[in-house]
Amino acid sequence: MKAENRLHFGVPIVEVQLDEVCERAADIAQLLLEIRAQQTGIQRSNQRGWHSQDDLFNHPAEPIKWLSEVIFQVAGKLIRHADHMPDNTELLLSSMWANINDAGAWNAPHVHLPCEWSGVLYIDVADIAPVSESGIHDGDILFLDPVPVGAPYRPATTVAYTPKVGTMYVFPSYLMHMVAPHFSDKPRISVAFNFRVAANIQRFAR
Template sequence: MKADNRLHFGVSILETSLPWLLENHSPLRDCLLTLRHQSEQGLQRSNQRGWHSQDDLFNSDDPLIQQLSQQVFEVGTQLIRHAEKFPADEKVLLSSMWANINDFGAWNAPHAHLPCEWSGVVYIDVNENPQSAGGGIHDGDILFFDPITVGAPYRPATTVSYTPKIGSMYVFPSYLMHMVAPHFEEKPRISVAFNFRIARNIEAIAR
Protein backbone atom coordinates (compact mmCIF):
# COMPACT_ATOMS: atom_id res chain seq x y z
CA MET A 1 0.00 0.00 0.00
CA LYS A 2 1.32 3.42 -0.97
CA ALA A 3 0.45 6.28 1.38
CA ASP A 4 1.67 9.84 1.87
CA ASN A 5 2.19 11.40 5.30
CA ARG A 6 1.46 15.07 4.74
CA LEU A 7 2.61 17.12 7.72
CA HIS A 8 0.62 20.31 8.19
CA PHE A 9 0.95 22.43 11.32
CA GLY A 10 3.13 19.59 12.68
CA VAL A 11 0.16 17.19 12.38
CA SER A 12 0.04 14.04 10.24
CA ILE A 13 -2.64 13.87 7.57
CA LEU A 14 -2.29 10.47 5.92
CA GLU A 15 -3.44 10.11 2.33
CA THR A 16 -3.89 7.00 0.22
CA SER A 17 -6.24 5.57 -2.40
CA LEU A 18 -8.47 2.47 -2.41
CA PRO A 19 -8.23 0.68 -5.79
CA TRP A 20 -11.17 -1.52 -4.82
CA LEU A 21 -13.37 1.55 -4.51
CA LEU A 22 -12.34 2.80 -7.95
CA GLU A 23 -13.62 -0.48 -9.38
CA ASN A 24 -16.88 -0.43 -7.40
CA HIS A 25 -17.76 3.23 -6.95
CA SER A 26 -20.83 3.25 -9.23
CA PRO A 27 -22.73 0.39 -7.52
CA LEU A 28 -21.59 1.66 -4.11
CA ARG A 29 -22.84 5.15 -4.97
CA ASP A 30 -26.21 3.72 -5.96
CA CYS A 31 -26.32 1.64 -2.79
CA LEU A 32 -25.78 4.70 -0.56
CA LEU A 33 -28.33 6.77 -2.49
CA THR A 34 -30.84 3.96 -1.94
CA LEU A 35 -29.97 3.90 1.75
CA ARG A 36 -30.74 7.62 1.99
CA HIS A 37 -34.06 7.09 0.24
CA GLN A 38 -34.96 4.36 2.76
CA SER A 39 -34.02 6.46 5.82
CA GLU A 40 -34.29 10.00 4.55
CA GLN A 41 -34.27 11.79 7.92
CA GLY A 42 -30.71 10.79 8.86
CA LEU A 43 -28.74 12.36 11.72
CA GLN A 44 -27.82 15.98 12.42
CA ARG A 45 -24.11 16.37 13.19
CA SER A 46 -21.82 18.83 11.39
CA ASN A 47 -23.90 18.47 8.22
CA GLN A 48 -25.61 21.62 7.01
CA ARG A 49 -28.42 20.65 4.60
CA GLY A 50 -26.58 17.40 3.85
CA TRP A 51 -27.61 13.85 4.76
CA HIS A 52 -25.75 11.92 7.48
CA SER A 53 -26.54 8.22 7.88
CA GLN A 54 -26.58 6.33 11.16
CA ASP A 55 -23.04 5.94 12.46
CA ASP A 56 -23.00 2.13 12.47
CA LEU A 57 -22.80 1.75 8.70
CA PHE A 58 -20.39 -1.17 9.15
CA ASN A 59 -23.34 -3.22 10.48
CA SER A 60 -25.09 -3.06 7.11
CA ASP A 61 -26.08 -6.37 5.52
CA ASP A 62 -25.24 -5.06 2.05
CA PRO A 63 -22.21 -6.96 0.65
CA LEU A 64 -20.72 -3.81 -0.94
CA ILE A 65 -20.87 -1.85 2.31
CA GLN A 66 -19.42 -4.83 4.16
CA GLN A 67 -16.50 -4.88 1.72
CA LEU A 68 -16.01 -1.14 2.06
CA SER A 69 -16.00 -1.48 5.87
CA GLN A 70 -13.34 -4.16 5.64
CA GLN A 71 -11.22 -2.01 3.33
CA VAL A 72 -11.50 1.00 5.65
CA PHE A 73 -10.64 -1.15 8.68
CA GLU A 74 -7.64 -2.88 7.11
CA VAL A 75 -6.12 0.22 5.51
CA GLY A 76 -6.95 2.51 8.42
CA THR A 77 -5.37 0.25 11.04
CA GLN A 78 -2.20 -0.06 8.95
CA LEU A 79 -1.90 3.71 8.62
CA ILE A 80 -2.54 4.33 12.31
CA ARG A 81 -0.07 1.68 13.47
CA HIS A 82 2.55 3.20 11.19
CA ALA A 83 1.88 6.77 12.33
CA GLU A 84 1.86 5.81 16.01
CA LYS A 85 4.82 3.43 15.64
CA PHE A 86 2.67 0.69 17.12
CA PRO A 87 3.53 -3.02 16.78
CA ALA A 88 1.71 -4.98 14.08
CA ASP A 89 -0.60 -6.59 16.64
CA GLU A 90 -1.69 -3.35 18.34
CA LYS A 91 -5.48 -3.49 18.73
CA VAL A 92 -7.20 -0.69 16.82
CA LEU A 93 -11.00 -0.52 16.65
CA LEU A 94 -13.26 0.88 13.94
CA SER A 95 -15.76 2.49 16.31
CA SER A 96 -18.11 4.33 13.94
CA MET A 97 -18.69 4.78 10.23
CA TRP A 98 -21.32 6.77 8.32
CA ALA A 99 -22.24 8.04 4.87
CA ASN A 100 -22.41 11.74 3.94
CA ILE A 101 -24.43 12.86 0.92
CA ASN A 102 -24.24 16.56 0.07
CA ASP A 103 -26.65 17.91 -2.51
CA PHE A 104 -26.50 21.42 -4.00
CA GLY A 105 -25.73 24.00 -1.29
CA ALA A 106 -24.82 21.49 1.42
CA TRP A 107 -21.65 21.72 3.50
CA ASN A 108 -20.18 20.56 6.82
CA ALA A 109 -19.44 23.03 9.60
CA PRO A 110 -16.07 23.05 11.44
CA HIS A 111 -15.86 20.15 13.88
CA ALA A 112 -13.55 17.58 15.45
CA HIS A 113 -14.14 13.92 16.38
CA LEU A 114 -12.99 13.71 20.00
CA PRO A 115 -12.79 11.58 22.13
CA CYS A 116 -11.70 9.23 19.32
CA GLU A 117 -7.98 9.05 18.55
CA TRP A 118 -8.04 8.85 14.72
CA SER A 119 -10.65 9.72 12.13
CA GLY A 120 -10.92 9.78 8.38
CA VAL A 121 -12.96 9.86 5.21
CA VAL A 122 -13.06 8.02 1.91
CA TYR A 123 -14.67 9.44 -1.22
CA ILE A 124 -17.28 7.47 -3.14
CA ASP A 125 -18.45 9.93 -5.80
CA VAL A 126 -17.04 13.44 -6.31
CA ASN A 127 -16.23 15.81 -9.14
CA GLU A 128 -12.49 15.32 -9.55
CA ASN A 129 -12.05 18.63 -11.37
CA PRO A 130 -14.29 21.15 -9.58
CA GLN A 131 -14.24 24.86 -10.23
CA SER A 132 -12.41 27.05 -7.73
CA ALA A 133 -14.65 29.13 -5.51
CA GLY A 134 -11.87 31.66 -4.91
CA GLY A 135 -8.91 31.72 -2.58
CA GLY A 136 -7.75 28.35 -3.89
CA ILE A 137 -10.74 26.54 -2.33
CA HIS A 138 -12.75 24.22 -4.58
CA ASP A 139 -16.32 22.98 -4.41
CA GLY A 140 -16.55 20.31 -1.71
CA ASP A 141 -12.91 20.57 -0.55
CA ILE A 142 -12.04 19.25 2.89
CA LEU A 143 -10.27 21.92 4.96
CA PHE A 144 -8.12 21.37 8.04
CA PHE A 145 -7.47 24.11 10.63
CA ASP A 146 -4.20 24.85 12.41
CA PRO A 147 -4.72 23.66 16.03
CA ILE A 148 -2.39 26.45 17.26
CA THR A 149 -4.40 29.63 16.83
CA VAL A 150 -1.68 32.31 16.97
CA GLY A 151 -2.15 33.23 13.29
CA ALA A 152 0.01 35.47 11.11
CA PRO A 153 2.85 36.38 11.11
CA TYR A 154 3.91 33.43 13.26
CA ARG A 155 1.97 30.68 11.48
CA PRO A 156 0.51 32.33 8.35
CA ALA A 157 -1.11 29.20 6.85
CA THR A 158 -4.12 28.79 9.15
CA THR A 159 -5.85 26.20 6.94
CA VAL A 160 -4.94 23.62 4.33
CA SER A 161 -7.41 22.20 1.82
CA TYR A 162 -7.60 19.00 -0.21
CA THR A 163 -9.57 18.36 -3.38
CA PRO A 164 -10.36 14.62 -3.24
CA LYS A 165 -10.71 12.15 -6.06
CA ILE A 166 -12.89 9.05 -6.19
CA GLY A 167 -11.18 6.47 -3.97
CA SER A 168 -9.15 9.04 -2.01
CA MET A 169 -8.82 8.24 1.69
CA TYR A 170 -7.57 10.59 4.41
CA VAL A 171 -6.80 9.60 8.00
CA PHE A 172 -5.95 12.21 10.64
CA PRO A 173 -5.93 12.75 14.42
CA SER A 174 -9.46 13.18 15.72
CA TYR A 175 -8.66 16.43 17.53
CA LEU A 176 -7.87 18.17 14.22
CA MET A 177 -10.64 20.66 13.41
CA HIS A 178 -11.93 20.36 9.84
CA MET A 179 -14.87 21.24 7.61
CA VAL A 180 -16.24 20.62 4.11
CA ALA A 181 -16.64 23.55 1.71
CA PRO A 182 -20.11 24.12 0.17
CA HIS A 183 -21.12 21.91 -2.72
CA PHE A 184 -22.61 23.79 -5.69
CA GLU A 185 -23.29 21.04 -8.21
CA GLU A 186 -26.52 19.18 -8.95
CA LYS A 187 -24.81 15.78 -8.73
CA PRO A 188 -24.54 14.65 -5.08
CA ARG A 189 -21.14 14.53 -3.40
CA ILE A 190 -20.87 11.21 -1.55
CA SER A 191 -18.31 10.20 1.07
CA VAL A 192 -18.01 7.79 3.98
CA ALA A 193 -16.41 9.00 7.22
CA PHE A 194 -15.19 6.94 10.16
CA ASN A 195 -13.58 6.97 13.61
CA PHE A 196 -10.99 4.68 15.17
CA ARG A 197 -10.22 4.04 18.83
CA ILE A 198 -7.01 2.69 20.34
CA ALA A 199 -8.07 -0.26 22.49
CA ARG A 200 -5.45 0.30 25.19
CA ASN A 201 -6.80 3.81 25.82
CA ILE A 202 -10.35 2.57 26.28
CA GLU A 203 -9.20 -0.19 28.62
CA ALA A 204 -7.18 2.29 30.70
CA ILE A 205 -10.24 4.54 31.11
CA ALA A 206 -12.43 1.56 31.98
CA ARG A 207 -10.17 0.63 34.92
Protein backbone atom coordinates in the same frame (compact mmCIF):
# COMPACT_ATOMS: atom_id res chain seq x y z
CA MET B 1 0.01 0.70 -1.14
CA LYS B 2 1.75 4.05 -1.40
CA ALA B 3 0.62 6.61 1.18
CA GLU B 4 1.53 10.27 1.55
CA ASN B 5 2.11 11.27 5.17
CA ARG B 6 2.16 15.07 5.39
CA LEU B 7 2.65 17.25 8.45
CA HIS B 8 0.49 20.35 8.64
CA PHE B 9 0.72 22.46 11.81
CA GLY B 10 2.81 19.57 13.17
CA VAL B 11 -0.17 17.20 12.73
CA PRO B 12 -0.04 14.13 10.41
CA ILE B 13 -2.58 13.94 7.58
CA VAL B 14 -2.20 10.70 5.63
CA GLU B 15 -3.53 10.30 2.08
CA VAL B 16 -3.82 7.15 -0.01
CA GLN B 17 -5.55 6.36 -3.31
CA LEU B 18 -7.48 3.05 -3.38
CA ASP B 19 -7.99 1.71 -6.90
CA GLU B 20 -10.15 -1.18 -5.66
CA VAL B 21 -12.66 1.35 -4.32
CA CYS B 22 -12.73 3.17 -7.66
CA GLU B 23 -13.71 -0.08 -9.37
CA ARG B 24 -16.76 -0.53 -7.12
CA ALA B 25 -17.57 3.12 -6.44
CA ALA B 26 -20.58 3.38 -8.76
CA ASP B 27 -22.35 0.41 -7.14
CA ILE B 28 -21.55 1.66 -3.63
CA ALA B 29 -22.78 5.17 -4.47
CA GLN B 30 -26.08 3.82 -5.83
CA LEU B 31 -26.57 1.70 -2.71
CA LEU B 32 -25.91 4.68 -0.41
CA LEU B 33 -28.45 6.75 -2.33
CA GLU B 34 -30.98 3.94 -1.84
CA ILE B 35 -30.21 3.84 1.89
CA ARG B 36 -30.77 7.60 2.08
CA ALA B 37 -34.19 7.16 0.46
CA GLN B 38 -35.11 4.59 3.12
CA GLN B 39 -33.64 6.14 6.28
CA THR B 40 -33.90 9.45 8.05
CA GLY B 41 -30.47 10.95 8.55
CA ILE B 42 -29.04 12.46 11.73
CA GLN B 43 -27.66 15.92 12.48
CA ARG B 44 -23.96 16.32 13.16
CA SER B 45 -21.75 18.83 11.33
CA ASN B 46 -23.84 18.45 8.16
CA GLN B 47 -25.52 21.61 6.90
CA ARG B 48 -28.31 20.67 4.46
CA GLY B 49 -26.51 17.41 3.73
CA TRP B 50 -27.52 13.85 4.71
CA HIS B 51 -25.59 12.00 7.43
CA SER B 52 -26.45 8.33 7.86
CA GLN B 53 -26.59 6.50 11.17
CA ASP B 54 -23.16 6.00 12.75
CA ASP B 55 -23.23 2.19 12.46
CA LEU B 56 -23.16 1.88 8.68
CA PHE B 57 -20.78 -1.08 9.08
CA ASN B 58 -23.77 -3.10 10.36
CA HIS B 59 -25.67 -2.77 7.08
CA PRO B 60 -26.19 -6.26 5.60
CA ALA B 61 -25.47 -5.37 1.96
CA GLU B 62 -22.32 -7.01 0.60
CA PRO B 63 -20.80 -3.79 -0.83
CA ILE B 64 -21.01 -2.13 2.60
CA LYS B 65 -19.48 -5.13 4.33
CA TRP B 66 -16.68 -5.10 1.77
CA LEU B 67 -16.13 -1.36 2.21
CA SER B 68 -16.07 -1.72 6.01
CA GLU B 69 -13.32 -4.32 5.74
CA VAL B 70 -11.29 -2.14 3.38
CA ILE B 71 -11.56 0.79 5.79
CA PHE B 72 -10.68 -1.38 8.78
CA GLN B 73 -7.62 -2.90 7.12
CA VAL B 74 -6.23 0.10 5.22
CA ALA B 75 -6.95 2.85 7.74
CA GLY B 76 -5.72 0.62 10.56
CA LYS B 77 -2.41 0.13 8.78
CA LEU B 78 -2.06 3.86 8.12
CA ILE B 79 -2.86 4.77 11.72
CA ARG B 80 -0.34 2.32 13.18
CA HIS B 81 2.34 3.64 10.84
CA ALA B 82 1.56 7.35 11.45
CA ASP B 83 1.42 6.92 15.22
CA HIS B 84 4.43 4.58 15.40
CA MET B 85 2.33 1.81 16.91
CA PRO B 86 3.36 -1.87 16.93
CA ASP B 87 1.73 -3.90 14.16
CA ASN B 88 -0.30 -5.85 16.74
CA THR B 89 -1.86 -2.74 18.33
CA GLU B 90 -5.60 -3.39 18.60
CA LEU B 91 -7.71 -0.74 16.89
CA LEU B 92 -11.51 -0.58 16.92
CA LEU B 93 -13.63 0.81 14.08
CA SER B 94 -16.03 2.55 16.45
CA SER B 95 -18.25 4.39 13.96
CA MET B 96 -18.74 4.68 10.22
CA TRP B 97 -21.29 6.73 8.29
CA ALA B 98 -22.16 8.04 4.84
CA ASN B 99 -22.28 11.71 3.89
CA ILE B 100 -24.34 12.77 0.87
CA ASN B 101 -24.17 16.47 -0.02
CA ASP B 102 -26.52 17.83 -2.65
CA ALA B 103 -26.09 21.31 -4.14
CA GLY B 104 -25.64 23.92 -1.42
CA ALA B 105 -24.68 21.45 1.32
CA TRP B 106 -21.52 21.72 3.41
CA ASN B 107 -20.09 20.58 6.76
CA ALA B 108 -19.36 23.02 9.59
CA PRO B 109 -16.02 22.99 11.47
CA HIS B 110 -15.88 20.09 13.91
CA VAL B 111 -13.68 17.48 15.59
CA HIS B 112 -14.28 13.79 16.32
CA LEU B 113 -13.25 13.55 19.98
CA PRO B 114 -13.04 11.43 22.11
CA CYS B 115 -11.86 9.10 19.33
CA GLU B 116 -8.13 8.95 18.63
CA TRP B 117 -8.12 8.75 14.80
CA SER B 118 -10.63 9.62 12.09
CA GLY B 119 -10.83 9.54 8.33
CA VAL B 120 -12.90 9.82 5.20
CA LEU B 121 -13.09 7.82 1.96
CA TYR B 122 -14.55 9.42 -1.17
CA ILE B 123 -17.07 7.45 -3.23
CA ASP B 124 -18.39 10.02 -5.73
CA VAL B 125 -16.90 13.47 -6.36
CA ALA B 126 -16.71 15.73 -9.40
CA ASP B 127 -13.97 14.88 -11.90
CA ILE B 128 -13.10 18.57 -12.17
CA ALA B 129 -14.20 20.51 -9.12
CA PRO B 130 -15.11 24.20 -9.62
CA VAL B 131 -12.79 26.63 -7.85
CA SER B 132 -13.98 29.60 -5.78
CA GLU B 133 -12.33 33.02 -5.71
CA SER B 134 -10.46 31.89 -2.59
CA GLY B 135 -8.84 29.03 -4.52
CA ILE B 136 -10.82 26.38 -2.65
CA HIS B 137 -12.50 23.72 -4.77
CA ASP B 138 -16.12 22.65 -4.56
CA GLY B 139 -16.39 20.19 -1.67
CA ASP B 140 -12.76 20.43 -0.52
CA ILE B 141 -11.94 19.13 2.94
CA LEU B 142 -10.25 21.87 4.98
CA PHE B 143 -8.09 21.30 8.05
CA LEU B 144 -7.68 24.12 10.58
CA ASP B 145 -4.57 24.88 12.61
CA PRO B 146 -5.25 23.74 16.21
CA VAL B 147 -2.99 26.59 17.44
CA PRO B 148 -3.90 29.47 15.08
CA VAL B 149 -1.33 32.02 16.25
CA GLY B 150 -1.03 33.44 12.74
CA ALA B 151 1.74 35.32 10.95
CA PRO B 152 4.68 35.53 11.30
CA TYR B 153 4.82 32.37 13.43
CA ARG B 154 2.50 30.00 11.53
CA PRO B 155 0.99 31.95 8.65
CA ALA B 156 -1.10 29.17 7.10
CA THR B 157 -4.12 28.70 9.36
CA THR B 158 -5.90 26.23 7.03
CA VAL B 159 -4.94 23.66 4.42
CA ALA B 160 -7.35 22.35 1.76
CA TYR B 161 -7.38 18.97 0.03
CA THR B 162 -9.24 18.16 -3.19
CA PRO B 163 -10.14 14.44 -3.22
CA LYS B 164 -10.78 12.08 -6.10
CA VAL B 165 -12.93 8.96 -6.14
CA GLY B 166 -11.10 6.40 -4.02
CA THR B 167 -9.08 8.94 -2.00
CA MET B 168 -8.79 8.23 1.72
CA TYR B 169 -7.56 10.72 4.33
CA VAL B 170 -6.67 9.68 7.89
CA PHE B 171 -5.93 12.20 10.66
CA PRO B 172 -6.02 12.61 14.46
CA SER B 173 -9.56 13.10 15.71
CA TYR B 174 -8.72 16.32 17.56
CA LEU B 175 -7.88 18.10 14.29
CA MET B 176 -10.57 20.64 13.45
CA HIS B 177 -11.88 20.26 9.88
CA MET B 178 -14.79 21.20 7.66
CA VAL B 179 -16.12 20.62 4.14
CA ALA B 180 -16.50 23.46 1.65
CA PRO B 181 -19.91 23.98 0.03
CA HIS B 182 -20.88 21.70 -2.82
CA PHE B 183 -22.61 23.29 -5.82
CA SER B 184 -22.84 20.56 -8.46
CA ASP B 185 -26.25 19.02 -9.23
CA LYS B 186 -24.71 15.56 -8.78
CA PRO B 187 -24.59 14.42 -5.14
CA ARG B 188 -21.16 14.28 -3.50
CA ILE B 189 -20.77 11.06 -1.54
CA SER B 190 -18.20 10.04 1.06
CA VAL B 191 -17.92 7.57 3.93
CA ALA B 192 -16.34 8.80 7.18
CA PHE B 193 -15.15 6.79 10.14
CA ASN B 194 -13.62 6.87 13.63
CA PHE B 195 -11.12 4.56 15.29
CA ARG B 196 -10.42 3.97 18.96
CA VAL B 197 -7.23 2.53 20.42
CA ALA B 198 -8.43 -0.45 22.44
CA ALA B 199 -5.82 -0.04 25.18
CA ASN B 200 -7.00 3.51 25.88
CA ILE B 201 -10.57 2.36 26.45
CA GLN B 202 -9.48 -0.49 28.72
CA ARG B 203 -7.74 1.95 31.07
CA PHE B 204 -11.09 3.24 32.31
CA ALA B 205 -12.82 1.48 35.19
CA ARG B 206 -16.32 2.54 34.12
